[in-house]
Amino acid sequence: MGEEMIKPYGDTLNDGMVQLSFTLPVENSSRAKKAAEIYVSRLNFEDVSVVHARKIADNFTYFVVYARAIPILDYSTVKAPEFKIKPMDFYEINEIIKIKLHRPLTVVGATIGSDAHTVGIDAIINMKGYDQDYGLERYPEINAYNMGAQVPCEELLEKAIDVEADVILISQTVTKKNAHIRNFSEFIKLLEEKNLKSRFLLIAGGPGISNDLALRLGYDAGFGPETRPSQVASFIVTKITEQKSAKRKYDGDPP
Amino acid sequence: MAHIPLNTKQIDRLKQLAKEIADQVQTFISRHSSVSVERTILRLYGVDGVDSERTPLSNKIIDKLKKKSRIKSGVSRFFAGAMLASGRDVQTTAELIDQGKIELDDLSRFSHADILEKEKELAQKAAAALDETRKKKQEKLKKYPSPQQPWRYLIVATGNIYEDRIQAKAAVSAGADVIAVIRSTAQSLLDYVPYGPTTEGFAGTFATQANFKIMRQALDEVSEKEGRYIRLVNYSSGLCMAEIAACAALEDLDILLNDSMYGILFRDINMKRTFIDQYFSRLICSRAKIIINTGEDNYLTTSDAIENAYTVTASQLINEAMAQKALLTADLLGLGHAFEIDPKIENAFLYELAHAQLARQLFPKVPLKYMPPTKYKSTDIFYSHCIDTLFNLASITTEQGIHLAGILTEAIHTPHMQDRYQALCSVNYVFNVARELGKEIEFRKDGFIAKRAQQVLDEVEPFLEKIKEIGLMEAIAQGKFANIRRPVDGGKGLEGVFEKAVDYSNPVMEQLEQEGGIHG
Numbered sequence: 001m002g003e004e005m006i007k008p009y010g011d012t013l014n015d016g017m018v019q020l021s022f023t024l025p026v027e028n029s030s031r032a033k034k035a036a037e038i039y040v041s042r043l044n045f046e047d048v049s050v051v052h053a054r055k056i057a058d059n060f061t062y063f064v065v066y067a068r069a070i071p072i073l074d075y076s077t078v079k080a081p082e083f084k085i086k087p088m089d090f091y092e093i094n095e096i097i098k099i100k101l102h103r104p105l106t107v108v109g110a111t112i113g114s115d116a117h118t119v120g121i122d123a124i125i126n127m128k129g130y131d132q133d134y135g136l137e138r139y140p141e142i143n144a145y146n147m148g149a150q151v152p153c154e155e156l157l158e159k160a161i162d163v164e165a166d167v168i169l170i171s172q173t174v175t176k177k178n179a180h181i182r183n184f185s186e187f188i189k190l191l192e193e194k195n196l197k198s199r200f201l202l203i204a205g206g207p208g209i210s211n212d213l214a215l216r217l218g219y220d221a222g223f224g225p226e227t228r229p230s231q232v233a234s235f236i237v238t239k240i241t242e243q244k245s246a247k248r249k250y251d252g253d254p255p
Numbered sequence: 256m257a258h259i260p261l262n263t264k265q266i267d268r269l270k271q272l273a274k275e276i277a278d279q280v281q282t283f284i285s286r287h288s289s290v291s292v293e294r295t296i297l298r299l300y301g302v303d304g305v306d307s308e309r310t311p312l313s314n315k316i317i318d319k320l321k322k323k324s325r326i327k328s329g330v331s332r333f334f335a336g337a338m339l340a341s342g343r344d345v346q347t348t349a350e351l352i353d354q355g356k357i358e359l360d361d362l363s364r365f366s367h368a369d370i371l372e373k374e375k376e377l378a379q380k381a382a383a384a385l386d387e388t389r390k391k392k393q394e395k396l397k398k399y400p401s402p403q404q405p406w407r408y409l410i411v412a413t414g415n416i417y418e419d420r421i422q423a424k425a426a427v428s429a430g431a432d433v434i435a436v437i438r439s440t441a442q443s444l445l446d447y448v449p450y451g452p453t454t455e456g457f458a459g460t461f462a463t464q465a466n467f468k469i470m471r472q473a474l475d476e477v478s479e480k481e482g483r484y485i486r487l488v489n490y491s492s493g494l495c496m497a498e499i500a501a502c503a504a505l506e507d508l509d510i511l512l513n514d515s516m517y518g519i520l521f522r523d524i525n526m527k528r529t530f531i532d533q534y535f536s537r538l539i540c541s542r543a544k545i546i547i548n549t550g551e552d553n554y555l556t557t558s559d560a561i562e563n564a565y566t567v568t569a570s571q572l573i574n575e576a577m578a579q580k581a582l583l584t585a586d587l588l589g590l591g592h593a594f595e596i597d598p599k600i601e602n603a604f605l606y607e608l609a610h611a612q613l614a615r616q617l618f619p620k621v622p623l624k625y626m627p628p629t630k631y632k633s634t635d636i637f638y639s640h641c642i643d644t645l646f647n648l649a650s651i652t653t654e655q656g657i658h659l660a661g662i663l664t665e666a667i668h669t670p671h672m673q674d675r676y677q678a679l680c681s682v683n684y685v686f687n688v689a690r691e692l693g694k695e696i697e698f699r700k701d702g703f704i705a706k707r708a709q710q711v712l713d714e715v716e717p718f719l720e721k722i723k724e725i726g727l728m729e730a731i732a733q734g735k736f737a738n739i740r741r742p743v744d745g746g747k748g749l750e751g752v753f754e755k756a757v758d759y760s761n762p763v764m765e766q767l768e769q770e771g772g773i774h775g
Contacts, residue, residue: 023673056676057425114441114457116522119556119630126738132599148523150441174440174458176414176669207634207667225634225666 004075016068018045028053028061036063044070081211088234090134097141100241106143107136107236108160109169110151113183117173118149120205124169124229133228142233153187160200167201167236170219175208181217188218201239203232257653257696259612259705265712266617269572272719277576280530280727288761289531290751291446293317293330295497295539298505299381299763300334301345303464305450312349313498314447316359319352325360327756331763335373336362345377378762382770385542388507389773392544395475399484402432404622405650405658406486407682412437412669414456416466420473425672427477427485429679433510433657435488436470437669438462443493443522444747448502458669462489462499467506486510491536492518492550494528494748500536504543510589510657511540515577516570517550519731519746520739526728528748537581538767547583548657549574552593552626554737560595560630564610565714566736567592568617572719573727575618582772585620589657593626594646602703604645609707611653612698616708622656625649632665639663640681647685652693658682 010017020040026032033050040048045067052064088096097105109121122135125146129135136144145163147156160168170187172180184204191197197218204214205223214222221235294313304312320326320333334348337357341348351357362370409431411422416436423434439456442449452469453461460466467489474485486509491499496513503511515533518524540547551567551574558566571590578588592614596603614623627646632639643661650658660678662670670678698704722730734740 021673023671054676056673057421057428060425060672062673062676116440116443118521122556131597150444150522176458179457 002076005072006075007072008069014072016070018067018069020065020067021063022065023056023060023062025060027059028055032061033063036061036065040065040067046070081215085235085238087231088237089230090139090233093230093233093237094139094141096237096241097139100237101244104141104143105167105236105240106145106163106165107167107169108145108147108156108163108165109136109171110147110156110159111149111171111173112151112153112156112187113172113179114150115172115174115179115183116149117171118146120171120173120207121146121148121169124171124205124223124227124232129229131226131228133230135229136233139233153183153190156187157190157194157196161196165200166240167203169203169205169232172204172206172208175206180206180208184214184217184219201236201243203235205232257612257615257693257698259609259616259698259708260700261613261616261708261712265716269617269712269715269719270576272716272723273569273572273576274579276573276719276723276727277580279723280577281534281580283527283728284531284534286754287527287531287752288329288755288759289528289748289753290317290321290326291495291528291532292497292535292761293320293326294447294495295501295535296329296331296381296761296763297334297349298498298501299384299539300377301380302349303346304349306353309450311447311450312353315353316349319359323360327753327759329755329759329761331374331377331760332362332370332758333359335370335377336365338373338377339365339369374760374762378766381763382542382766385504385539385767388504389542389544391507392509395478396484399478399482402483405625405655405686406432406622407679407686408433408435408488408624408657408659409675409679410435410437410659410670412459414439414458414460415454416452416460416469417454419460420470422672422675423470423473424477426675426679427474427481429676430683431485431660431675431679432483433486433488434470434474435490435510436460436462436466438490443490443518443524446494446748446751448495448498462502464502464506467502467508471507486546488512488548492524493522494518494524494532494751496529496532497536497539500539500543500545503545504539508545510546510548511536512550513537513540513547514550514591515574516731516736517553519741520737521550521553523741523746525746525749525752526731526741526743527752528746531752533577534581535761535764537578537583538764541582541584541587541772542767544587544773546587546589546622546657547578548589548624549591551591552595552624553591555593555595556630558738560593560597561600561606563738564606564711565718567610568613568711568715569718569722570736571614571618572715573722575621582767584772584774585618586622588618588621589624590614590618590621591624591626594628594649594661595626595630598628598631598642604649605703606707607646607649608653609704610711611649611655612704613708613711615653615655624657624659625655626659627661627665629665632661634666636663636667639665640677643678644681644685647682648689648692651686651689652696654693 007016048067056062123130126135127137202219204219209222211222297313409426411419437459439459449461452465488510490512518529519526640663
């Protein structure tokens with residue numbers, strides 16, 4: 001594998017062009033603009049151009065800056081776990097559950113902790129779905145339970161056991177002071193305490209979530225902003241049918 | 256003003272239906288009270304403070320009364336009796352009750368007439384305190400004129416009231432007319448009002464009386480500097496609606512989020528509790544001249560903004576009817592709605608204009624609260640900024656009252672200082688260049704917008720008829736609003752609801768009801 005050196009692109013390959021905007025806690029003045037320029041150059045930029053500076057409050061100035069990034073990155077060395085899941089649509093997903101599992105899938109979802117936002121969990125589970133993509137409730141082969149927001153971890157787990165869930169979806173919108181990380185970890189801890197970690201497929205979601213982060217926190221997958229319900233459902237059926245066939249090899253289940 | 260030809264007879268029928276729905280609920284409300292209503296009476300009588308575990312005194316006294324199984328008679332007469340027994344001021348009396356030095360339910364020493372007299376005195380002082388805040392605000396409005404509507408409403412949400420103060424002042428200098436301090440997540444589920452200035456919160460700052468005071472003071476300073484009156488908003492939904500209304504009134508707040516159904520639907524608070532609490536809280540708002548903001552915009556975050564537009568209108572009509580019962584005048588009715596239609600839909604903007612204009616014409620005198628897009632906001636902040644710009648145009652064109660500025664980073668984080676500045680750049684630009692656009696517009700009689708507005712009205716009518724038939728509580732139980740089902744006896748806070756005994760008294764409520772709404 002050869003090297004693949006890359007830099008941000010403005011209008012010419014490897015020009016390194018980046019746009020930045022930020023606020024400094026100083027009054028707008030020539031000195032403030034100079035400070036913005038020096039600050040950006042210390043971030044490893046060159047040809048720094050402070051194109052806009054404006055007072056937005058007493059003692060605060062807002063800047064728009066263009067600059068060329070100095071570092072160059074070898075793309076061939078970059079690794080990130082990506083879904084190797086074939087995206088399927090509503091009909092394909094239902095069909096696979098029917099043919100391969102011979103029973104409906106059960107999914108329980110909630111926003112845990114003090115987070116009151118249901119926007120993420122609603123987008124994935126509620127009938128309506130998101131961006132013209134039906135929510136899991138609409139799938140005839142999926143029993144979906146949306147417990148809403150501010151659900152304590154214990155309550156979510158209880159429900160999941162109660163309805164014999166295959167999958168638990170957890171959403172966190174608030175990321176302030178890393179509240180989402182704490183909440184996600186708390187649920188994993190609870191599962192570990194009860195020795196139930198391997199019983200469910202665990203999925204994390206929210207604007208502060210990447211697949212990489214979710215895996216590190218102990219989840220099976222993580223979905224970020226703009227995720228469609230069918231993407232989540234595709235992942236779920238692929239994983240669960242995989243698990244089933246793996247199990248069959250060991251247990252000698254009849255086909 | 257922009258105008259859609261609408262069927263006025265039908266509008267009269269809708270308002271009548273909403274009134275009948277509110278009448279049914281009011282019959283229930285008047286027979287019941289709740290622990291939080293009783294705590295509010297104590298607060299209005301002047302009880303303040305917390306114990307070493309930070310439990311408010313008002314909670315402790317009501318808990319005592321509950322333990323003695325006397326709550327059904329209401330706290331007022333017992334507290335009046337305790338005042339006669341102590342011969343001291345309100346706060347000392349409350350502390351003596353808490354310390355167990357005065358028995359709360361021992362009324363045998365005093366005549367019925369003496370207790371009644373004391374209750375009357377306490378209630379008059381409470382009403383006078385509410386009159387005082389109203390007059391203070393009116394004085395300030397003479398000194399610093401009110402900005403023209405739509406008012407530019409910006410949120411702050413750092414968790415630290417002192418940091419919020421910096422953010423708020425910055426927003427005002429960029430053009431904000433209204434500052435809302437977002438509450439810490441889940442405060443609505445606390446069955447008490449936290450105490451003192453706070454510097455830690457989750458995605459928001461605790462609503463406490465001390466925090467209200469700190470922010471109001473900061474906004475007074477900035478009103479002086481900017482030469483226009485800056486309004487302060489907080490949130491009363493939850494288990495302490497009336498108590499927060501009392502704290503807000505005592506600290507001269509201008510606007511409170513106060514919906515008759517929001518807590519039920521979105522915070523799973525018991526509906527009986529919510530209906531009882533909202534009524535008393537709204538009576539307080541009415542007397543103190545606090546504008547209420549209702550939460551219809553939230554419906555569209557869980558259900559489709561076109562398909563379910565009629566539920567927004569129906570809820571506005573019900574909120575209006577219930578607010579009128581609580582004596583709120585039109586100038587205090589910030590009925591809510593939102594710009595939440597999927598931008599991929601062709602002519603989505605025409606739908607938005609139709610809905611916004613319909614609200615304007617149905618409630619011509621109220622300061623409509625117009626909520627920005629949130630559901631289809633992208634993490635591409637530049638695209639989100641474009642959506643907000645069209646929202647701003649819809650708002651100025653249809654002459655909305657309270658304009659919640661859309662923020663380009665809505666889908667990412669609670670706003671940074673520069674996010675507010677950029678949001679206001681767009682608001683200021685659009686409001687200025689299109690200031691009188693609405694005055695130039697008449698919508699075509701058989702055009703898309705007029706037809707759409709009429710269609711919404713046509714959907715509202717059978718919906719309200721159905722609600723009237725089954726009752727509002729049953730309608731909510733069946734998931735008629737926001738596609739969320741809430742059982743009549745489910746949710747949080749039901750244990751704090753009780754039926755009034757024959758000897759129940761709430762002289763504050765009685766006085767506010769008897770003296771009626773304050774006009775002008």
